[in-house]
Amino acid sequence: MSLEWFKSSTERAIEKVVANKLEQLIDTPVEHTCKAKLFLNVKLVNDTLIIVLLNGEIINKAGATEQDFQDVLNARSIEDVMSIVTSSKVKEERIAHEAEVRRVKALQQGIKLLADLPDFDVVDNVVYLTGTSRSLPQLLVEKFVEVADRVYSEGTPKYMHEKLNRDEEYLSLKRFFMWCCLNPRAEVANELYGFLTENSFRITKQGFFVALRNVVTLHGSPELVHFISNAYNKVKAVWKKNPDHYTIFLENGEYKLVHDSALVTIHKVTSDDCPECNGAGGWYNEDCEEYSEYSEDDSEECWEDCENCDGTGVVEEYTYTVDVPVDHGQRIGGLTELYLDLPNRAENRFTDDWTKTFDIRIGQLTSMPKEDCNWSTQDCMAAGLHFTADQIHYVGCGDQSVLVLINPMKVVGIGTHKGRCYEYLPIMTVPREEATGILHDLAFDTLALDESYAIKELESLTEKVQEGFTVEASKHEFNLPTLSSKELRAIVASLDEMKAEISKRIVTID
Ligand SMILES: [Zn+2]
Numbered sequence: 001m002s003l004e005w006f007k008s009s010t011e012r013a014i015e016k017v018v019a020n021k022l023e024q025l026i027d028t029p030v031e032h033t034c035k036a037k038l039f040l041n042v043k044l045v046n047d048t049l050i051i052v053l054l055n056g057e058i059i060n061k062a063g064a065t066e067q068d069f070q071d072v073l074n075a076r077s078i079e080d081v082m083s084i085v086t087s088s089k090v091k092e093e094r095i096a097h098e099a100e101v102r103r104v105k106a107l108q109q110g111i112k113l114l115a116d117l118p119d120f121d122v123v124d125n126v127v128y129l130t131g132t133s134r135s136l137p138q139l140l141v142e143k144f145v146e147v148a149d150r151v152y153s154e155g156t157p158k159y160m161h162e163k164l165n166r167d168e169e170y171l172s173l174k175r176f177f178m179w180c181c182l183n184p185r186a187e188v189a190n191e192l193y194g195f196l197t198e199n200s201f202r203i204t205k206q207g208f209f210v211a212l213r214n215v216v217t218l219h220g221s222p223e224l225v226h227f228i229s230n231a232y233n234k235v236k237a238v239w240k241k242n243p244d245h246y247t248i249f250l251e252n253g254e255y256k257l258v259h260d261s262a263l264v265t266i267h268k269v270t271s272d273d274c275p276e277c278n279g280a281g282g283w284y285n286e287d288c289e290e291y292s293e294y295s296e297d298d299s300e301e302c303w304e305d306c307e308n309c310d311g312t313g314v315v316e317e318y319t320y321t322v323d324v325p326v327d328h329g330q331r332i333g334g335l336t337e338l339y340l341d342l343p344n345r346a347e348n349r350f351t352d353d354w355t356k357t358f359d360i361r362i363g364q365l366t367s368m369p370k371e372d373c374n375w376s377t378q379d380c381m382a383a384g385l386h387f388t389a390d391q392i393h394y395v396g397c398g399d400q401s402v403l404v405l406i407n408p409m410k411v412v413g414i415g416t417h418k419g420r421c422y423e424y425l426p427i428m429t430v431p432r433e434e435a436t437g438i439l440h441d442l443a444f445d446t447l448a449l450d451e452s453y454a455i456k457e458l459e460s461l462t463e464k465v466q467e468g469f470t471v472e473a474s475k476h477e478f479n480l481p482t483l484s485s486k487e488l489r490a491i492v493a494s495l496d497e498m499k500a501e502i503s504k505r506i507v508t509i510d
Contacts, residue, residue, distance in 0.1 A: 037054070038053075038054070038075060038077070038078050038081055039051050039052055039053050039054060039081070040052040040053065040054060040056070042069065042072050042073060044064060044066065044068075044069040047062065047063055047064055047065070048060060048061065048062050048064065049061040049064035049068055049069055049072065049085070051072060051081065051085075053078075059085060061085050063092055068084055068085075071084045072084050072085075106145075107138070107141065107142060107145065108125070110141070110142070110144075110145030110146075110148070110149065111125060111127060111141065111145070113145060113148050113149070113152070114127055114141070114144060114145065114148060116160075117148070117160065117161055117164070118130060118161055119161065119164070119165075119174065120144075127141045127144075129174065129177055129178065129181075130490075131487060131490035131491065131494070132177075132178070132181050132487060132490070132491065133483075133484070133487055134180070134181050134186060134189040134190075136177065137189075137190050137191070137193055137194060139193055139194045139197060140173065140177060140193045143173060143193075144170075144173060147164070147167065147169050147170045147173065148160075148164065148170075151163050151164055151167055151170070168205050168447050171205060171207075172203050172204060172205045172206070172207055172447060173203070173207075174207070175205075175206055175207025175495060175498070176193070176203050176207035176208075176209070176408060177189065177193070177207075178207065178491045178494060178495055179207045179208070179407055179408040179409045179495070180192055180193075180408045180409070181483070181487075181491055182408075182409040182461075182465045182468070182483070182488075182491060183408060183409045183410070183411060183468070184468050184469045184471075184472035184473070185411075185412070185472065187414070188408060188411050188414070191414050192408055192411060192414060192419075195414045195419065196209055196389075199388070199389045199417055200389045200439055200440055201389040201439065202389075202439050202446040203446070204405065204446050204447055204449055204450040205447040205450065206450045206451070206453075206454035206457075206498055206502075207408070207495075208405050208406060208407050208408070208450050208453065208454070208457075209405075209406055209408065210403060210404070210405060210406075210439060210446045210449065211387035211388060211389055211403075211404050211406055211419070211424070212387065212388055212389060212401055212402070212403060212404070212430065212435060212438075212439065213385075213386060213387045213388065213401070213402060213404060213424075214353065214397060214398035214399075214400065214401050214402075215350035215351065215352060215353075215360050215398045215400050215401075215402055215426075216350060216351050216352065216353050216356070216397075216398040216399060216400070217349075217350055217398075217399050217400050218349040218350055218351055219346065219347040219348070219349045221347060222347045222348065222349075222350075222400075222429070223255070224255065224332070224345070224347060225342060225345065225347055225348045225362055225429060226429045226431070227248065227255040228248065228335070228338045228339055228342060229339065229342065229362045229363070229427065229428040229429055230428055230429065230431070231243075231246065231248070231257050231335055232335055232336070232338075232339040232428070233403070233427055233428045233449060234444070235257075235335065236449060237444050237445045237446060237449055238443055238444055238445070240445065243335040243336045243339065244334070244335070244336045245259055245260045246258065246259055246260070246334070246335040247260070247263065247328075247331065247332075247333070247334055247335065248331075248332040248333060248334075248335060248338060249328040249329045249330060249331055249332060250329050250330040250332055251328055251329025251330070252329065255332070256328065256329070257335065258328050262326060262328075263325065263326060263328075264323040264324060264325050264326060265323075265324050265326055266321050266322070266323060266324075267321065267322050267323075267324050268319055268320075268321055269319065269320055269321070269322060270317060270318070270319045271317070271318065271319075271320070272314050272315055272316065272317045272318070273313065273314070273315070274306060274308050274309035274312075274313050274314060274315045275308075275315070276306050276307075276308035276309065277306035277308065277309065277313060279313040279314070280306070280313055281305065281306055281309065281311045281312055281313035282303055282304050282305040282306045282311050283303075283304060283306070284296075284299050284302045284303055284304075285302045285303075285304050286302075288301065288302030290302055339363065340363070342361065342362050342363040342364075343361045343362075343363045343364040348361045348362055348363075349361060350362075350398075350400060350402070350426075352398070353397040353398045360402075360426060361426070362402065362426050362427065362428065362429060363425075363426070363427070364425075364426075365423055365424070365425050366385065366404075366423065366424055366425075366426060367385075367422060367423035367424075368383075368384070368385060368422050368423075369422070370410075370412070370422040370468065370471050370472075371471055371474075372422075373412040373413070373420065373422050374412070374413075383420075384412045384413055384420030384421060384422060385420060385421050385422065385423070385424055386418055386419070386420055387404060387406060387418065387419055387420070387421065387424065388417060388418045388419070389439050400429055401429070401430040401432065401435040402426045402427075402428065402429055402430060403426070403427055403428045403429075403430050403438070404424040404425060404426050404427065405424065405425045405427055405449065405450055405453050406421050406423075406424045406425075407421075407423070407457055409464075409465070409468065410422050410423045410424075425453050427449065427453075451502045454498055454499075454502060455499060455502065458495060458496060458498065458499060461492050461495065461496075462488060462489075462492050465483070465488060465492070466488075469483065
């Protein structure tokens with residue numbers, strides 16, 4: 001009865017209805033008497049005009065109107081029919097052209113909006129992130145305009161710069177492009193955003209992107225790896241909660257996730273026992289000379305009355321609470337500690353299907369020498385670690401899909417549906433049934449996934465960038481456009497602001 005159920009069952013119902021209609025259409029004899037007997041049948045299903053010609057051939061025209069349908073009925077020749085079908089195509093093209101003109105106008109307006117902000121430099125309608133020399137691709141400009149527009153509509157244009165720089169979507173786009181600029185290949189800055197949008201990839205708050213790939217399971221039973229990595233990332237991305245407050249237990253052969261608040265139950269106890277002497281009324285003084293460990297009779301001289309209850313052991317009735325541990329089965333460990341320890345677990349071992357040589361573990365970087373990767377726009381047959389968002393069925397064979405974080409700086413190739421990089425961080429195994437849907441599901445918020453990866457990526461970033469440019473330049477005889485040291489300093493300083501922000505957030509998170 002969930003929303004998901006309603007979605008899928010309606011979809012099936014619609015499919016079935018359309019299929020029935022089509023069947024009837026082809027089976028039943030002519031419903032409309034057509035003057036010239038130009039076709040066997042014509043029908044308008046939703047906005048699709050279906051014409052069955054005398055020879056049985058079927059013409060489908062999407063985006064047709066009731067008027068098109070009437071015109072076809074009244075047509076005098078097959079040429080008339082064809083021209084109706086094509087004219088609606090012309091109309092479509094005109095509508096598309098008008099939409100494009102409106103879009104370009106809106107874009108120019110939007111660029112003016114960006115030009116007023118200190119984060120952007122606009123030169124001859126070309127937009128740059130301040131301090132960088134690579135122009136923003138049009139699709140990314142449009143996205144920035146959209147975000148700026150949204151934030152403008154939320155309040156006064158005053159302090160716009162500050163407001164935008166607190167907006168998660170804005171920050172993720174800005175950082176994403178900075179990481180792109182640090183890639184020695186200018187194509188990445190130019191094309192990666194379009195490729196990611198086209199293929200439904202998701203960008204994280206620190207500017208990385210989330211992708212999928214397949215791997216081969218080496219160990220027989222990675223159930224705990226699945227459970228830990230899914231629980232850890234979904235607690236963050238779906239529930240927006242801190243994984244520190246969860247514990248994993250094994251009960252009746254099943255793993256379960258328990259929040260701190262469910263580890264104990266609070267019991268109320270009512271008592272009139274004196275809390276000082278636990279109701280005994282007093283105690284034996286063990287320092288007393290006659291005190292004997294073995295005989296109470298021998299120690300009688302050493303008895304001291306409790307002052308709190310005057311030796312009665314009883315006080316006025318009072319209530320207090322005790323924490324009683326709840327039995328959840330065998331405690332496996334805290335969720336965060338288990339996740340961080342994943343690379344050390346023997347059952348967390350995967351490899352790639354193609355070479356069977358990579359040591360792939362959830363929570364540990366997988367990489368290959370960047371010198372061995374070449375830039376190319378091919379989907380397949382090129383060196384590099386492959387990734388995808390939507391085309392999981394052909395990103396390396398294997399029995400297991402994994403979700404990976406990728407730094408745009410480390411992308412080495414962009415194809416049509418697949419990309420290649422020289423390093424990625426596998427963060428979670430993905431259940432088969434979720435492999436095609438998880439990156440489309442807005443309930444799975446990727447903005448929250450990348451904090452510790454970001455900290456690692458910022459370590460000695462300047463050196464890493466310089467090395468990347470040197471390696472890439474060594475592969476070519478011509479000179480690649482380089483990054484000026486001033487530009488590099490500006491980008492690294494800006495990305496470095498993440499560190500303070502992340503540590504602030506980790507403390508305040510619930
Ligand atoms: Zn007492």
